[in-house]
Amino acid sequence: MNLQGIVAVSGKPGLWRALAQNKTGYVLESLDAQKTKLIANLSTAKLAALNEITIFGLEDDIKLTDVFERMKAADSIPTGKEDGKKLREFFYTVAADHDEEKVYASDMKKIITWFNLLKELPLFNEEAPSAPIATEQEILAPEPVKEEVAAPGAEAPKAKSKKAPAKKA
Template sequence: MNLQGIVAVSGKPGLWRALAQNKTGYVLESLDAQKTKLVANLSTAKLAALSEITIFGTEDDIRLTDVFEQMKSASKVPDAKADGKTLRAFFYEVAPEHDEEKVYASDMKKIISWFHLLKELPLFDEVDPTQAPAPEAPVAEVVAAEPELVAEAPKAKAKKAPAKKA
């Protein structure tokens, strides 16, 4: 899944696609049906790239993209407005190592609502360019090259020392 350029803006609902950057911030477009445009000022708004977000885990943090991959293969994803027990049971299915004390019901609701926004978009099925394996380069044949003649550069003339006047 390719989540490059998808951000969450603090204080704004939904997800946004970064379209351009100017000297004061970013020009964003909402991923919902309205396609609202927004200029997020870097000095006042906090942006979080979805590809960089992690969830608290019991041992290590869990990448949000890994949770989305598990949610993709889950049999049924609950609605974001479901009760906390239903959400917690679902999260144990898709992220069994999440920290129950640090991951709140509001966090789970937000992640599930993001999933429902993203699952219909084509970028959700694209391969992440940062995670894609590099294509194997064909093995080049070794050809014995003939030695090249190297022309010597002309030597610079030595400067004469100025003559001393007697």
């Protein structure tokens, strides 16, 4: 699932794709059929990237992408208009260790609405791009120090010396 560039904007319904960035914010396009364009000012709008959103869990937070993967495999997905009890029952199947006190029915409705909007898009079935991962040896190994070595028969490189400034008497 490739959710790179997909954001939720506070105060705006639905999901948005980041198209470009300018001095003041981002140019966004809605993922619905209207393909509405929006310029989100960074000083006033709050953007949340879907691939970075987590859900409160009892032990650890649960990544939204993991919940979406489980929702793909689910038999039936309730609509966002169901009552809170049915949504909570469904959420126990896709995010069993979510924190009941911190995850509200409105959060579950939003996640289900987002899933229903995303499942039709081709990016939903794409593999997420992965950055090259450095191995532990590359991280821990210091970079070799390069020394100047004079060729045989050549003069050795002169070391630069700093002279102390002359004292005025």
